[in-house]
Amino acid sequence: MNHADIDTLVKNWIVDAADRPANPRVQQVVTRLMGDLCKAIEDLDLSPSEVWSGIAYMSAAGAANELGLLAAGLGLERFLDIRADEAEARAGLAGGTPRTIEGPLYVAGAPESVGFARLDDGSELDRGEVLFMQGTVFDQEGKPLAGAKVEVWHANLLGNYSFFDQTQSDFNLRRTIVTDENGRYGFRSIVPKGYGCPPDGSTQQLLDLLGRHGQRPAHIHFFVSAPGHRKLTTQINIDGDEYLWDDFAFASREGLVPPVTRIAEPAELDAKRVNAPFASIDFDFRLYRDTAAAPSPLVERARAAA
Template sequence: MTHADIEALVKQFLVDTATQGTPNPRVQQVVVRLTTDLFKAIEDLDLSQTEVWKGVEYLAEAGATHELGLLAAGLGLERFLDIRADEAEARAGLTGGTPRTIEGPLYVAGAPESTGYARLDDGSEAGQGEVLFMQGTVYGADGQPLPGAKVEVWHANLLGNYSFFDKSQSDFNMRSTIVTDLKGRYQFRSNVPMGYGCPPQGTTQRMLDLLARHGRRPAHIHFFVSAPGHRKLTTQINIDGDEYLWDDFAFASRDGLVPAVRRIDDPEQLDKLQLDNPFASIDFDFRLLPDVADAPAAEVERIRAAA
């Protein structure tokens, strides 16, 4: 079939049959376009019926095992959406904020809230990794410190697993919501996270294997940062020195999101923090952009876990 034949066929299937009322124009536009592109790909690539149905089965399995969000990251879809959001902000004259990067599929709403400081880890991995203190200031659109901003933070444990999804961990382990203090400051204590990979037998890794790609992520820490009158920031920082720092299967590594990691061994500081061993320290400031009417919404509506 020619592309023109396919376009006429899809119109016959999806537009001419709209006789049960008025279709949603946006839904119709998107479905017609995606169906047309799919049919053209099947024709151009000469996909067999078996290949098509195996693709349908693969997507069904990925959905049933809750890996579609992981697959979206691994195929670059989530990064592509971020690139488009960056371009839209630039067109609206919004520049100079902390770089955004992907959210990933492992956020959980409802983490405990505190002001200024929080301890993320529950102590179950004490002595097994390196203690981390991370701190900084949230700056508003006027360049001034922003008291009362909300810093939501989450990361994996030393096995590369996330609480809620890993039922062996306590509720909200490695998760917190920190409201900045009167100086716009936040700080948390945790463990330096480890990098991790896709489930080795999962649908995402099976696809990556067929593409001759690895499924590893560098060690990283996720953030949502928000405040009234400002665009919500979705980002993460990577731990400098990780083997996969610039080879992230999810394409989330970006300049400006790899802060220096200092190792602190000063006895006075160790004694003050009641620590026996040196610890890691990361300083990182967040800079938010103003919320303006002609920019696309910074709040992404998607299904997220909630404890």
């Protein structure tokens, strides 16, 4: 069957078969996706068993709540970021903090504080390295933004996130920090570790068949927002990680790997009220002003809320 024949069939199934008012956008998207799928089946000569195997795989991935992880691992989430970058470049926006993927593990409603927050609950303090991270949120002209929101979340030393990992305390390693009058934010936490996909999960099953690992470098996620400015979704990677530039989710980007400084001077330890050397990261965020020339950066998707 040639592609034109397939297009005719799919139009008949999706468009011509409609016997009541349809949503034009949904009809357009389903027609395109169904047509592309049928063409792939024809071009690759997929057997019925292979097609049903794929359907069973997607069902299992959905039941395990791994479709968000799969979207990251196959590059789909990175592709959406590339398109957003291109749209901003066409609108003349340049010089802001690079965006990168959100991932599937954000939880709304983290406790809010002004200027500074402690993220960790202390349960891993005997095994982890204390981290202080600080910086300023600027607008695109370099003016500090007071009252900006810096939402931050990261994994524990086992690579697990609170809420999804019921052994952790509520909102462990999650906070919302409102910048002070100078646009500054800061937090204390522990240096996170890298982690991998669930080894027996749907995503790793497919990655194994593709000859790929499922590892992520240690990283910290951020939403940064301010009135009149475009919301930023990004994350920083911890420099020196084995998978720093080999992230299975393709989220590593230049400009998002700040240096990590180890601090051991007694005066600095006293100032931070710690009794052992700690890691320090300085990182500033730069937001673009709202503009109608580029699509909205707000993404509607299913997210957890505690």
